[in-house]
Amino acid sequence: MTLLGPADVRQLAERLGIRPTKQFGQNFVHDPNTVRRIVRAAELAPDDVVLEVGPGLGSLTLALLEHGNPVCAVEIDPPLAEALPETVGKYAPDHADRLTVVAGDALRVDLGGFRPTALVANLPYNVAVPVVLHLLATVPTLRRGLVMVQKEVADRLTAGPGSRTYGVPSVKLAWYATARQAGRVPASVFWPVPNVESGLVGFAVHDTINPDRADTFAVVDAAFAQRRKTLRAALAGWAGGPPQAERILRAAGVDPGLRGEQLTVDDFTRIASQRRRVEASG
Known part of the structure; x- marks a missing residue:
């Protein structure tokens, strides 16, 4: 199975007429080693059903399918949502039947009959916290997750009491799950290159959650x-x-x-x- 490299990402974007936008917070990962590291850090079980938000051109999607888990990819940009099945069909034809693509906003989308157990995503920096908290509140089947976010956001999500970065995101994520930092991701593995470093945040949802x-x-x-x-x-x-x-x-x-x-x-x-x-x- 072939994953996307820098040349593949640029060629795909050019063919689709995609210019990364700040509106959607688009920075596409083009390094196969990075997406494989993300999948390893997610600690997926063989029976996990994966929800990916913002698959973009499909770099992480291909790595998730390579791992063997079914994937539901939610993409807000219509051209990217339309192109993803074709990309998977080209680069991973043996895994294409395990991909479901939903076009829409992760903060509003209806997943239908899909019951994901794990969230794994490279989240747009501007909506990372709302997306994580919304999905934990509205998708009761989620049991674990691994998200790539701006390093500053990763610090806030995993901060403990007394830390200067401890705040509303820290407490609200702790309500749902136990969170951990799972590594840093350099800006050089993205196209276009962002002006900030990224971090990985893993979480395990509590077995019981207070209803209040x-x-x-x-x-x-x-x-x-x-x-x-x-x-x-x-x-x-x-x-x-x-x-x-x-x-x-x-x-x-x-x-x-x-x-x-x-x-x-x-x-x-x-x-x-x-x-x-x-x-x-x-």
Whole structure:
């Protein structure tokens, strides 16, 4: 099986009349060793069904099919979505029957009867966090994932409490899954070459997920909207005033003088739960 190299990527783009756009955050990987490394880092099981977002010209798609897993590729750019089956048919004819292409926006698309268990994708930098969180919220069959994102985003997604990069993306991903950094990717393996380095983020979805996501995420958003303020002040609007915020925080066993960046996802969950109990008790 042949993977795409630099010459293949440029020839495909030229034949399709594709000029990478900032609108779609298009930077195409042209290095076979990199896409194979991504697939290895994804730690796919033989029975995994893969969801790929933004397959572009098909570099990573071919590597995923080479691994032996069925792939559903969601592509927002119509010419690229239309061309992908042809590319796979040319470079990997023996694997073409395992590819499903869905044309559309990953933030809105209907996967129909497809039930992916793993997300593996080179995500556009400008929508990486929303896409990951949206898919975790709306695709209950997902069990693991490996995404390539801007290195700065990788740092935020995997940061722990107390880190300067810890924030809303860190907490919300931790709600769904245990995340890890899985390596760096140099800018030189992309066309066009981006002006930033990329990083790989792997995650394993928790076996059980607390159903009170909306309440917890409301606390997280409020705490980090004014991250330099203490929780007593930052959560005042959410709680109905500073005294009520302090009452809820103390009931949850959280010091009102702390800041949001010092709390774990479990702390935020307890705060959301205690608000309901405090309000119920009057």
